[in-house]
Amino acid sequence: MPVHAERIARDIQAIAACTPNPGQGSDRPTFSPHWRKARDYVIAEAAKVGCYHRVDAAGNVHIRQKSVDWSTPCWLAGSHLDSVPGGGDYDGVLGVVAALEVLRTAAEEGKNSLPFEAIIFAEEEGTTFGLGMLGSRGWAGTLDAKALRALKNSQGEDYWQAGKPHDTDPAKLEASRLKPSDWLGFLELHIEQGVGMWKRGEKVALVTGINGRRQYAVTFGGVANHAGSTGMGDRHDALAGAAEVVAGLESLASALGARVVATVGRITVEPNAVNVIPSSASLTVDVRAPEDGLLTEADARVRKLVKDAAAKRGLSAEIKQTEALPAVALSAKLADRIRSAAARLTLPPLPETTSGALHDAAILAPLIPTIMLFVASKDGISHNPGEFSRTEDMATATRLLYEAISRS
Numbered sequence: 163m164p165v166h167a168e169r170i171a172r173d174i175q176a177i178a179a180c181t182p183n184p185g186q187g188s189d190r191p192t193f194s195p196h197w198r199k200a201r202d203y204v205i206a207e208a209a210k211v212g213c214y215h216r217v218d219a220a221g222n223v224h225i226r227q228k229s230v231d232w233s234t235p236c237w238l239a240g241s242h243l244d245s246v247p248g249g250g251d252y253d254g255v256l257g258v259v260a261a262l263e264v265l266r267t268a269a270e271e272g273k274n275s276l277p278f279e280a281i282i283f284a285e286e287e288g289t290t291f292g293l294g295m296l297g298s299r300g301w302a303g304t305l306d307a308k309a310l311r312a313l314k315n316s317q318g319e320d321y322w323q324a325g326k327p328h329d330t331d332p333a334k335l336e337a338s339r340l341k342p343s344d345w346l347g348f349l350e351l352h353i354e355q356g357v358g359m360w361k362r363g364e365k366v367a368l369v370t371g372i373n374g375r376r377q378y379a380v381t382f383g384g385v386a387n388h389a390g391s392t393g394m395g396d397r398h399d400a401l402a403g404a405a406e407v408v409a410g411l412e413s414l415a416s417a418l419g420a421r422v423v424a425t426v427g428r429i430t431v432e433p434n435a436v437n438v439i440p441s442s443a444s445l446t447v448d449v450r451a452p453e454d455g456l457l458t459e460a461d462a463r464v465r466k467l468v469k470d471a472a473a474k475r476g477l478s479a480e481i482k483q484t485e486a487l488p489a490v491a492l493s494a495k496l497a498d499r500i501r502s503a504a505a506r507l508t509l510p511p512l513p514e515t516t517s518g519a520l521h522d523a524a525i526l527a528p529l530i531p532t533i534m535l536f537v538a539s540k541d542g543i544s545h546n547p548g549e550f551s552r553t554e555d556m557a558t559a560t561r562l563l564y565e566a567i568s569r570s
């Protein structure tokens with residue numbers, strides 16, 4: 163059977179060892195020595211099967227078979243090797259390893275001019291410079307050299323300073339931009355990072371869209387007063403108003419469907435004292451949904467929820483939208499291609515899902531046909547050393563990738 167599960171397992175292990183404390187999860191920030199070691203491992207493994215590579219101006223690594231020149235239109239597959247601090251061994255790594263295994267399999271099968279390129283995107287996680295998917299955004303053109311220069315790491319270096327030893331080059335960014343006509347499509351394999359598939363007993367799923375996101379900053383204003391002498395009917399408690407939003411959001415999301423999620427992740431209270439009724443409560447609201455229509459509906463309901471909570475308690479309320487990212491529909495044509503590949507491999511019909519998290523695929527999807535495959539994450543654990551996916555599931559997803567891109 164083409165695509166070897168044990169090679170995938172070996173690659174995952176080898177990359178997992180590129181961290182300061184092997185065996186305790188992955189700590190591999192972009193441009194760190196361990197990140198570079200992981201990147202060089204993949205390049206060296208690909209070179210063993212007759213591949214060459216180049217690094218684009220944004221720091222992404224591109225790998226092809228030597229007989230495929232850089233101007234040949236290709237399928238593209240890959241993901242990222244950087245991890246969050248104390249992260250897992252599979253997030254991003256799976257997509258890169260799967261693309262590497264496609265190159266090996268092609269060599270083994272004598273397909274020496276497969277129109278295929280493996281890519282390692284730089285800085286996907288966003289923990290180093292405070293914003294994610296920098297490599298793909300730089301390549302795709304949604305961030306320019308100036309915007310990347312404005313982003314600093316904890317040592318105060320900007321993206322270009324930190325990336326220089328790893329071949330980034332602001333002067334060449336414009337000229338080395340992604341040209342949509344150069345690509346047949348992009349396929350990203352990734353672990354689900356949620357519990358849904360694992361709970362449903364699904365191994366590999368077709369991802370048809372990536373959730374859009376709306377974020378808000380909400381502030382309730384009330385009246386600070388004595389917690390002992392103010393009767394319950396005489397209060398204007400800002401935190402009690404915020405609490406209604408926290409609870410209301412849970413039912414709001416469920417009412418809009420299983421794929422809508424809403425979170426209050428941060429709340430600050432004034433004066434924040436044990437015996438004072440809160441005069442002010444500020445909270446963040448994060449709502450995600452796979453369709454823009456659902457986000458619009460959620461927007462109206464969030465605003466009503468805040469207004470009603472304020473009216474009920476005689477509070478002032480202010481709501482400010484702080485982010486609006488549209489939902490991303492992935493390519494229906496590529497989805498069909500994957501379904502046909504699954505049928506040829508005699509797999510049962512693939513379950514379909516949407517991605518709650520953002521990925522490099524979300525950046526490329528508006529430019530070239532893009533699709534994702536998810537592999538189940540054990541107990542939905544991710545960004546955690548306990549992250550785990552089964553080798554056989556990763557191999558199945560990789561076989562689908564190979565089958566989908568190696569047939570015309």
Ligand SMILES: [Zn+2]
Binds near residue numbers: 242286352521
């Ligand atoms: Zn990832």
